[in-house]
Amino acid sequence: MTTTAEAVVPRPRRGTHGQHEVRKRRLFWPFVAPAFALYLIFLVLPTIATVVLSFTSWAGAGDSPEFSGFTQYARMWASDSFQYSFRNTLIYVFVGGIGTFVLAFLFTMVLREMRGGKLVRAILFFPNIVAPVALGMFLGFVFKYQPGKQGLANFLLESVGLTAAKFLDPANVTWAVTAAIMWASSGFYITILMAAVDRIPPYLYEDAELAGASPWQKFRNVTLPLTWDVVGVAGVLWTINALKIFELVFVLAGPGTYSPPNNAWTLGIYVFDRSFGSNGTPDFGAACACAVAMIALVTVLVLLLRRLMRRDAIQF
Template sequence: MTAATRVVRAPAARATRGAHLGRKRRLFWPFAVPALVLYLAFLVLPTIATVVLSFTHWAGAGDTPEPDGVTNYVQMWQSDSFQYAFRNTLVYVFLGGIGTFAIAFLFTMVLRDMRGGKVIRAILFFPNIVAPVALGMFLGFVFKYQPGKQGLANYVLEHVGADAAKFLAPANVTGVVTASLIWASSGFYITILMAAVDRIPPYLYEDSDLAGASPWQKFRNITLPMTWDVVGVAGVLWTINALKIFELVFVLAGPGTYAPPNQAWTLGIYVFDRTFGSNGTPDFGAACACAVAMIALVSVLVVLLRRLMRRDAIQF
């Protein structure tokens, strides 16, 4: 090919690429606008409405919202119910997260070299397929305290000579729900982390084996750095899901009742109570104030988590 031919073809190639980019730009808005409209209608506008209503007193349909300043926020922070809900939610976020990721990392180290690891992964993921309400009902039978008709946990305790425990008493239910969350959620995060581990080049582990590295050293120096970005995303998912926990606590702590005891509440249950009204009088303003607090809390935690997890990407 002569130099003159190459000079002629270069502008033609650039023109073709320019036409292709032009077509992509023309297609961008027709595809993006429907998604933006849905995002605006179902997320942005309801969020703005929630913030506005949090400064009002409103009993719902048939009532007119009346401006009430920051009264809802003051009463919320002074409420024992909110303090219990806020504390329990933070317990689920932090203690539940530590337990879940500790188990996920442990299984990641074990399953990487295990035969049948994919089958075990599928088995561990199974609790995530079950609806939270059904899972709560099952665990309610497991932890039931009823002399002469005990649940599985107390049946085992009594048969080994120990006293039956009131697992679902208001003072104990937060610990039981935390353990249940760890058990039910670990499989999901094991699956995510194992998908990231599968991308790591095998020769890195082979070199570490030749160097005599222990499993902990391989995890600390290879697995964790290579999956750090995925761990960060998983941490954000856990934070958001833990802040929204509702069904499992509601079913375990308050079977057959309007709502669980205050000591077992979460922020989601607090919103539920204020929305439907424990005395038959809804207070949507107070419910919106708690919802705004949840939005603020999840925003702060996610931003902090992303900053703590910030690290230069490792190319491999």
């Protein structure tokens, strides 16, 4: 009887959940393959080609790449132009980043309890809509130095009895661009941080206020811990964007010329100059070597930032 009973027991049929998983697996590659192909063609392969060409001497069309080992890297590190570019880029990353996030945090503290905060947030975001070239042209008029016909910045300085400054002089243009970037970029990060602040339950601020917390204490003990993950992402975005700064410096530091003076360069301008050749002969090997240095720098900075910003997520 036992044998007969076992024989008539129906075999388990595959459930609908199992069939759904099989269908998902079948659809995986048809959906992923186009995106993967584009990623491979437009990012992975060019990156590999850049690394390979950085070990060659190549003047572009009509010339054949010749292997030169680490010669391009040695020349690059010994070049004054690269040292200026590297220094200025780090200034934009660290000084500009600190200033931008200080402004973003200050506005976040104010806008959270301000009537019409969303309107102000939209106004602050406006510079990010404008193309960097147009923004650079506008700031060129603002920082203009011309006795008798000063730009807005020098007009305000002279109106209060101060001496007009040559903001766009090669020795000062890096700091003028840093200030411009802080002003233009802060609205973007204010928007990101305010989106994170909007998620925080209001009763946490009410409890802090009942306990007698000051605005700074509410920010340090409530806002910052509960938006820490968003701050980390914003820091990564800033690092990547700051390393690619090109248009704003190119327009402000070198209007009407082929390229800005060497002491105002960034790594992006260094790659541009070596690619198109300020002396008429491009050097794609040197340009690729600088591009590889940029990839290495952004990788190191992002990894360090992610490690420094690593904290356990706070549930609320």
